Amino acid sequence: LLSRYRPPVRRAGTRPVMLIHGYGASGSTFAHRSIPGNLVHSLLAAGREVWVLDLRTSIGFPNRPRRYWSFDEVAETDIPDALRTVQAAHATPDEAAPIQVDVVAHCIGAAMFSVAVLRLPGLHASIGAVVLSQVGPLLRATAFNRFRGYVAGYLQQFIGIDEFDTRPSLTRMKRLLVDGLLATFPYPDDDGEAQRLREAPGFAAVRHRADAIFGQTMRLHNIGKDTLDALDSIYGFVKVRGLAQVGNYAREEVLTDAGGQGHAVGFEQVGQRFGFPVFMLHGQRNAVFDWRGSYDSFWLLKRVFGKDEGLPREPPQLPEPSDASKPSGGDLFLGEGTPHQLLVLGDYGHQDTLIGEKACTDVFPHIVRFLEAFDHKPGRGNPVPPDWRASLPWTGPWLGLASRSADNAGRLHCRLALRPPPAHVSARAVVFVPAWRREGRWCFDFAWMVGLETTRDKLLQEAVEIDLFDDRLADYQGFAVLTAHDDLPMARGPLEVLGRRLPAGLFAQPQDEPIEPIRNQVMKTLEAATDAQRERAVVRLDPAWTGAVQREGEPAQAxxxxxxxxxxxxxxxxxxxxxxxxxxxxxxxxxxxxxxxxxxxxxxxxxxxxxxxxxxxxxxxxxxxxxxxxxxxxxxxxxxxxxxxxxxxxxxxxxxxxxxxxxxxxxxxxxxxxxxxxxxxxxxxxxxxxxxxxxxxxxxxxxxxxxxxxxxxxxxxxxxxxxxxxxxxxxxxxxxxxxxxxxxxxxxxxxxxxxxxxxxxxxxxxxxxxxxxxxxxxxxxxxxxxxxxxxxxxxxxxxxxxxxxxxxxxxxxxxxxxxxxxxxxxxxxxxxxxxxxxxxxxxxxxxxxxxxxxxxxxxxxxxxxxxxxxxxxxxxxxxxxxxxxxxxxxxxxxxxxxxxxxxxxxxxxxxxxxxxxxxxxxxxxxxxxxxxxxxxxxxx
Missing domain, CATH: 3.60.21.70 (Alkaline phosphatase D (PhoD))
Structure with missing residues (x-):
């Protein structure tokens, strides 16, 4: 559902703005009358036409059956349809191309928008400038919310709970039990919980239930009394399977699909489809998503488009949100005046950045100024090549069926299954590093490492097949298996000369061998790995099982x-x-x-x-x-x-x-x-x-x-x-x-x-x-x-x-x-x-x-x-x-x-x-x- 708001006087040259809400919410996040100078009002006052999108996950459809929809389904259907609707409403016969649309997206709405743009070819051409609130292509959940996501997946899988609701219809006794228990939730001393309960006690049940579902969703002192009284119009139900997908986001710190696999956020996709101006907005005291996740997204965009301007890979130190005794230190504003900007609001949390009593003066002017600044300025830069990354397998490596070739060499042929970390959307090679045990630890012969060219999809669907030379098996007790990726950038550093090939080694006839940067990253990854991580990455070449593999037709062993x-x-x-x-x-x-x-x-x-x-x-x-x-x-x-x-x-x-x-x-x-x-x-x-x-x-x-x-x-x-x-x-x-x-x-x-x-x-x-x-x-x-x-x-x-x-x-x-x-x-x-x-x-x-x-x-x-x-x-x-x-x-x-x-x-x-x-x-x-x-x- 799209709701259209026209300003009294539309400022010339402006693009329409589409607002996308988060999970367990609706378009009321932007337009509820209890929010002083809400975002819709602020944009209208700036002479911009506003469209508020209610996704199929919106709580604003009281008569619609509450079905589960994965975020991917919503991203790839609702958002493109909405953009086309807005463009059609502004189409004129003399326009050579459809008008572009600015977007302001909050929380999981920002996640779904990012997935839609990165996965759907051509959709980015419809976008003008974008504001992403609290979530970007990369994200970090708070520690408690990572645990909460795991619990949500557990409840959905093992107990069969279907949904949580901030406003369920409960009997009086159940209401006393549930809300009484949630009232024991410990809030920071500066939250003002006790004082606000005296001033507006009606908000407590909805607020406590929402915090139990999502984590602390707001800094209470930022919310006006009228908005507190109307919280049941702003928060609502969520499907537990949706929360489980948020748990996948939290675990991988990147946008994944419902199965926990990354299919969207890669260097190539970002460079091709995320070239519009982006303003990352985050509350430093957000207890749902850590502000450092928005810094990661901001740094990623700077790095992809070659304009990191010496920014450190890790975010700067700010006072911890849990330390109420320290002042916020004010706002952190990076990239001002550039197509990629980050604003961290020191006194704000998660939802209060949009429904806060003073958001109209503290937050919304930043959004308006950014959209105005890039009404006509292009945001696209030229993507630069990423660095390589070597990763240990996420699952596997597992030995499958082994056999011996019928020729005189009798090489051992093995099938291996492994899965790269879900955050990676590509895999360029599987790298094998011979290993032996010394004093209980695996040591590696990096001079003999080789690699097989592959793709991520091939690894997910097929086993890796390798041939092993018998005359070198006795020299080693196993081999580590890693994957090489160039989909997400690493911190910049010196690169070795490209194009150098390694000599043929332990494995017969490799399709492709690692170039020097991959080799360096493999060495760094294994040297930095713990003993437990090395154990998980190494395939054991035990004579007990290798000796049981023989040529077809040979007589049975003893x-x-x-x-x-x-x-x-x-x-x-x-x-x-x-x-x-x-x-x-x-x-x-x-x-x-x-x-x-x-x-x-x-x-x-x-x-x-x-x-x-x-x-x-x-x-x-x-x-x-x-x-x-x-x-x-x-x-x-x-x-x-x-x-x-x-x-x-x-x-x-x-x-x-x-x-x-x-x-x-x-x-x-x-x-x-x-x-x-x-x-x-x-x-x-x-x-x-x-x-x-x-x-x-x-x-x-x-x-x-x-x-x-x-x-x-x-x-x-x-x-x-x-x-x-x-x-x-x-x-x-x-x-x-x-x-x-x-x-x-x-x-x-x-x-x-x-x-x-x-x-x-x-x-x-x-x-x-x-x-x-x-x-x-x-x-x-x-x-x-x-x-x-x-x-x-x-x-x-x-x-x-x-x-x-x-x-x-x-x-x-x-x-x-x-x-x-x-x-x-x-x-x-x-x-x-x-x-x-x-x-x-x-x-x-x-x-x-x-x-x-x-x-x-x-x-x-x-x-x-x-x-x-x-x-x-x-x-x-x-x-x-x-x-x-x-x-x-x-x-x-x-x-x-x-x-x-x-x-x-x-x-x-x-x-x-x-x-x-x-x-x-x-x-x-x-x-x-x-x-x-x-x-x-x-x-x-």
Whole structure:
């Protein structure tokens, strides 16, 4: 909604001015009659036509449904539409080009305006001069507001709170409780809270609620009584997901999208699209956004356009806003008379710069003078090149699937996944620096660093692929991975001669090698990094896992040790330490164990992240939730350490999409499903397979052979059929439904028959084949409809078991997760040639704190005879369960040749309530399982 205000006499040569409000507010910020000489009035008095924009997030639409809109949607739709409307209102037949529009934008309105200009080509041509109040392209939140943004994201993701409101309709008792609690909020002594409560007590509830949502929004002594009485017309509701996006701004100190990724603020975008005159306005005592953020934006503009005039990179020292005993020291005014100006008002906070009683004399004249000064003066300068910056990965680096080339050199080929810091909108190269450990610290061989040319989008969507020379691997124990950027400028300093190339080094055939400035920045970044930061940036070249990577077709080695894990709930506000306890135990194993008992591979059987958050209690509403879930989980320190130490091979299960997900008839799916699948591909599947242009490589099957042992990674989620008990056009009858697209499992049969018969083989299925739920053994078909594993697809279950019974392959081990319960079991299938054993190992959840959704051993058929078929006796089998456990943790499996020459398998359930070891010889004459440990259920 645009409201138009015409002055009695419009001053010739002036441009119209559009005013954009902040979040949880409306156009009343600029036009409310209680504000003496409000901004609209002051601009009209200066002879300027004013347009007040109410965005779709405005609180000024009482009858409109309160939907959540991301700031990006508003920025890229509402603001361009409003500008076109204003231009159309001033269009005349004789004008060669549309008129330009001046803009005054406040807080998140300033953020949205900046995003609109920087992301939309050509929009900047519509802009005359701009005033940005409290927020610019770069920003800094106060420490308390950074915490507040995290809390907002937590509340939205884990509790399901949708919005906060400064003026909710509460019962009298709730109102007493809420407002009574908020009345205890400590304000600075010079705020005048007690005195103003006596003078105008009606403002307190709205003011306290607004401060609880945003932080202290005003210096109370600056606000007049009439405005205090009308606060409920100036403040209103906010969506919690919007506050979470503000939290992303605060974390990265730059404007990001709803998923926390920077897509707008880069050197190139600023230079091309932010060349109009800009006046940064900020209250020094702002407790929402720190004034130093506006200084950063001011310095950025000066630096981009080559007119920094010797300004220091860091802002000058001013008295801290929290120190009420010190005078403000007056206003700070920088860049006066230039196209880029900064005014820091010493006696003002956040909102009072626009709704204050004396803003008409202290603030608005500065705005008017700036707009008048640049009615005809151009603001654009000539952008100058930025300096380079080298950054440690934001997430990763993670080792993916590794292989060896078939040539004589046998080079080790690795897939790596990493994400650069979200604030960067570009990445020009990935740089690798060989490293070794000395006295517990990583040291680096900078002479051998090399780089691969890349782009930021490529890094986000694809894995980095590198070849390693075997003859140099022994010289190093790892390599650091960094990204090189030229999107945001650094402090100016001497640059080395450009164009110098580094010699070829550790990595084979690099596409491009770092020029000298990148090399210098890499050295500075690593030398300045803490030990913990270095640990997170280094990929470990351990002979344990590198030795397990062999050429295709080579015979199996004498042993293989690997980890099976699944189900990592997203950490919340207070559980970051327990959320990574399992990964910490695994990291300790990697530090202290030696081959052959040291893990060489990490198999993740699904639910590596929960985008639906709380066991299905909260379903994702958009792609930004997916990104947040991955960010919170994949930045766990112990997780990063493990994934940089072991090749990681993931599979998809339901919680990467939504609880108990079955694909619908629409192949593209709902937007939330599409976003979740895209997230899985971009975050996980790229570790094991290159992604083509189609970007939907379902099913997510793949095969591998670490140490020569065959693995079939079987996708049981993305192509399963929707089930129904009765005829349904949108579903398949339960007794016919397939758990995967190829119901006959021909590919799996060929794989089994091609593998050496006596060699242990592993089928990784995210959902368990057995032990089977008791309801599947004794219950009616309706109960199977609610089962998410193989038992819920009886036709597929039987097809797989028949295949395992009838094929020539033996020693098949099915690996699974999903249940939040560990188990080690054997299923003896009755066959014409004698019983056939299939082993099932199910891993507990790495972190599954919601006990009410964790499986219970007594819900499963663990031992005894079981009939598998509609006709009694048609398909008999015997279950033997060696151990079960319900703690958080993972399973470690080891296969090796026994003393008799037969293969032996050992399974260690590493759970937070202790270790359980299960051993058996795969020779049928060698006896059953031997169990040691505190398993709650253990039998031979």
């Amino acid at each position: 042993s293989l040790c690997f980890v099976l894990a699944s189900c990592q709930y997203v950490p919340g506000l207070v559980d970051r330490v327990p959320a990574q306890a399992s990964y910490r135990r695994l990291a300790q194993r990697l530090e202290v164990l030696a081959p052959p008992h040291k893990p060489q591979l990490l198999v993740l059987a699904g639910d590596q992240v929960y985008v639906d958050q709380t066991a299905g209690l909260f379903v994702p509403a958009g792609g930004d939730d997916v990104g947040q879930a991955y960010a919170l989980t994949f930045r766990l320190e112990a997780l990063r350490q493990v994934m940089a130490s072991l090749p990681t091979c993931p599979l998809l299960d339901d919680h990467e999409v939504m609880d108990d997900w079955e694909p619908g008839p629409d192949p593209c799916g709902a937007p939330a499903v599409r976003a979740a699948l895209d997230g899985y591909v971009a975050q996980q599947h790229k570790l094991v397979r290159a992604i083509g242009p189609q970007r939907d490589p379902r099913p997510f099957d793949y095969r591998m052979a670490p140490a020569g042992f065959p693995f079939y990674m079987l996708d049981t989620r993305s192509t399963r059929q929707r089930r129904a008990l009765r005829t349904d056009a949108q579903a398949t009858p339960l007794d016919q439904a397939a758990i995967r697209a190829e119901a006959g499992m021909g590919d799996l049969k060929k794989w089994l028959e091609a593998a050496p018969a006596d060699l242990p083989k592993f089928i990784v299925s995210p959902v368990a084949l057995f032990p089977m739920p008791r309801a599947a053994v004794f219950g009616d078909p309706a109960q199977r409809l609610g089962m998410d594993d193989w038992s819920g697809y009886p036709a597929s279950q039987r097809a797989l078991l028949e295949l395992l019974r009838d094929t020539t392959a033996r020693h098949v081990v099915v690996l699974s997760g999903d249940r939040h319960m560990s188990s080690v079991s054997s299923l003896w299938l009755q066959a014409a040639g004698g019983p056939v054993e299939v082993i099932s190992v199910v891993s507990s959840g790495l972190y599954a704190p919601w006990t009410f959704v964790n499986a219970r051993p007594d819900a499963f058929w663990l031992d005894g005879q079981v009939e598998l078929g509609a006709v009694p006796g048609a398909f008999g089998a015997t279950m033997v369960t060696a151990a079960v456990g319900t703690g958080n943790g993972f399973a470690v499996l080891q296969v090796e040749r026994g003393a008799t020459g037969h293969w032996r398998i050992g399974v260690t359930l590493d759970l937070d309530d202790g270790l359980t070891q299960c051993l058996r010889d795969l020779d049928p004459a060698g006896g059953g399982w031997t169990v040691q440990g505190p398993a709650r259920f253990a039998r031979k």
